[in-house]
Amino acid sequence: MANERTAGLSLIYRLELQNSSNTFGKVAQIIGEEGGDIIGVDVVHVDKDHSIRDVNVNVFDRRHGKVIRERLEEAEGIHVVNLSDRTMLMHLGGKIEIRSKIPVRNRDELARVYTPHVATICEAIHEDPSKAFKLTIKKNTVAVVSDGTAVLGLGDIGPYAAMPVMEGKAMLFKQFAGVDAFPICLDTKDTEAIIAHIKAIAPAFGGINLEDISSPRCFEIEARLKEELDIPVFHDDQHGTAVVLLAGLMNACKLVGKQLEDLKVVVTGIGAAGIACTKMLLLAGVRNIMGVDRMGVISRNHEYENPMWQWYAEHTNPNNLEGTLSDVIKGADVFIGVSGPGVLTVEHLQSMAQDPIVFAMANPNPEIDPDVAAPYVRVMATGRSDYPNQINNLLCFPSIFKGALDCRASDINEEMKLAASHAIASTVSDEELSEHYIIPSVFNKKVVQAVRLAVIEAAYRTGVARRRYRDYSDKQ
Numbered sequence: 001m002a003n004e005r006t007a008g009l010s011l012i013y014r015l016e017l018q019n020s021s022n023t024f025g026k027v028a029q030i031i032g033e034e035g036g037d038i039i040g041v042d043v044v045h046v047d048k049d050h051s052i053r054d055v056n057v058n059v060f061d062r063r064h065g066k067v068i069r070e071r072l073e074e075a076e077g078i079h080v081v082n083l084s085d086r087t088m089l090m091h092l093g094g095k096i097e098i099r100s101k102i103p104v105r106n107r108d109e110l111a112r113v114y115t116p117h118v119a120t121i122c123e124a125i126h127e128d129p130s131k132a133f134k135l136t137i138k139k140n141t142v143a144v145v146s147d148g149t150a151v152l153g154l155g156d157i158g159p160y161a162a163m164p165v166m167e168g169k170a171m172l173f174k175q176f177a178g179v180d181a182f183p184i185c186l187d188t189k190d191t192e193a194i195i196a197h198i199k200a201i202a203p204a205f206g207g208i209n210l211e212d213i214s215s216p217r218c219f220e221i222e223a224r225l226k227e228e229l230d231i232p233v234f235h236d237d238q239h240g241t242a243v244v245l246l247a248g249l250m251n252a253c254k255l256v257g258k259q260l261e262d263l264k265v266v267v268t269g270i271g272a273a274g275i276a277c278t279k280m281l282l283l284a285g286v287r288n289i290m291g292v293d294r295m296g297v298i299s300r301n302h303e304y305e306n307p308m309w310q311w312y313a314e315h316t317n318p319n320n321l322e323g324t325l326s327d328v329i330k331g332a333d334v335f336i337g338v339s340g341p342g343v344l345t346v347e348h349l350q351s352m353a354q355d356p357i358v359f360a361m362a363n364p365n366p367e368i369d370p371d372v373a374a375p376y377v378r379v380m381a382t383g384r385s386d387y388p389n390q391i392n393n394l395l396c397f398p399s400i401f402k403g404a405l406d407c408r409a410s411d412i413n414e415e416m417k418l419a420a421s422h423a424i425a426s427t428v429s430d431e432e433l434s435e436h437y438i439i440p441s442v443f444n445k446k447v448v449q450a451v452r453l454a455v456i457e458a459a460y461r462t463g464v465a466r467r468r469y470r471d472y473s474d475k476q
């Protein structure tokens with residue numbers, strides 16, 4: 001499955017052409033012969049010997065684009081300077097920037113926003129550190145922190161390569177919930193160092209969104225930070241995914257007429273997302289869950305080095321089954337994939353119970369191609385934006401943090417997460433509910449407000465909100 005399903009693959013070949021021989025004619029001929037579609041040409045530069053042109057070409061996929069490039073490079077008088085595409089162009093120079101809220105037009109304004117008058121603000125915060133929430137960006141700013149070790153399903157690609165995802169998360173925090181977020185990729189994989197760095201930067205932020213940190217280190221990092229910091233710490237791949245998954249599953253069950261407590265559920269990929277999704281489902285009343293990772297089904301017949309797998313063995317797989325995915329998927333009502341592409345086959349789907357519910361959530365490529373799976377499933381969901389039923393943590397992380405920041409919560413607890421799941425599920429009405437609409441779109445504005453309010457209400461109910469309710473409710 002091509003990653004560019006919605007975006008379409010439109011490549012831009014920057015070519016340096018010799019003026020002498022009919023080189024542009026050759027370019028058009030080569031591209032035509034190879035089945036590319038020229039949709040535009042821009043002249044970038046011309047001198048007496050050469051011209052530089054950007055040739056915009058629709059191709060089938062990246063491999064097709066490469067074949068055309070190779071053919072062009074072989075031709076006399078044509079030099080391929082660069083090959084880019086719309087996605088690449090959207091990333092030039094990064095996707096976000098910082099802007100001031102106040103213009104500084106003269107010395108008087110300068111003296112207020114900066115020295116000398118800013119000193120009075122510093123002193124006020126020094127006297128009462130809680131004023132940082134009122135007088136600095138802490139009020140509405142989150143750090144999105146990764147070490148680049150579990151980036152989407154791409155794995156350990158390092159802190160530099162992780163930045164586009166973290167910038168993307170920051171961008172989405174702002175666009176979907178008005179939260180300012182800053183991407184921070186740490187050049188260390190050491191648990192203690194990560195904890196120390198995050199603690200050291202925490203004064204500037206009202207919350208910490210941990211992202212794409214591999215398991216099992218992510219569990220300890222989050223647990224320690226939750227204990228040692230007084231602002232919410234939320235590992236998005238765990239809890240964001242689990243919140244949205246539960247919302248989708250509640251609605252899918254309503255559609256197929258099954259109850260959560262009667263379901264047989266198989267989860268593949270027992271990492272950050274798989275463990276959190278399982279915990280959330282147990283909390284919501286699901287009783288029969290089996291986990292499958294690379295070495296097979298997690299059972300009580302084994303001792304695991306990974307303490308989370310030990311926990312998993314003790315809390316799931318009620319019949320203590322062993323084997324592979326093929327063994328346990330038989331008769332399952334629900335498949336939840338947070339592992340990688342190609343894990344699920346048509347044979348697996350054919351062996352599931354009636355009305356199979358398949359949430360293949362690995363990014364960027366799900367456990368099975370949804371087009372291949374479609375004839376064999378009743379409800380199909382992926383993590384992607386280009387198919388119906390997008391089960392992606394994007395549907396909740398901006399609004400959960402918005403709610404937590406607005407009531408100055410010290411934590412994002414289980415009650416707040418459950419409230420968020422119910423709020424998401426309830427934005428799909430009974431009339432709207434269908435195989436292709438179990439979960440609202442990320443662009444549905446009702447979702448952000450519903451989740452934010454549900455999270456705030458749960459924060460006050462469970463005593464983690466630190467803003468006086470009167471101050472909060474007066475502004476509503």
Ligand SMILES: NC(=O)c1ccc[n+]([C@@H]2O[C@H](COP(=O)([O-])OP(=O)(O)OC[C@H]3O[C@@H](n4cnc5c(N)ncnc54)[C@H](O)[C@@H]3O)[C@@H](O)[C@H]2O)c1
Nearest residue numbers: 152153215269271272273293294338339362363383392393
């Ligand atoms: N849709 C969403 O909102 C969402 C959210 C979080 C994660 N994800 C996706 O889920 C996947 C896992 O993310 P994570 O943060 O939990 O990563 P992780 O590294 O913590 O865990 C991944 C786990 O999957 C296992 N795994 C990998 N390939 C497997 C295979 N072929 N068979 C069985 N197990 C396999 C690994 O051994 C590991 O235990 C990624 O593809 C990620 O993009 C999707």
Ligand SMILES: O=C(O)C[C@H](O)C(=O)O
Nearest residue numbers: 151152153237363392393
């Ligand atoms: O980034 C996403 O789209 C979802 C999730 O956080 C992931 O890691 O795949």
Ligand SMILES: [Mg+2]
Nearest residue numbers: 152211212237
């Ligand atoms: Mg992620």
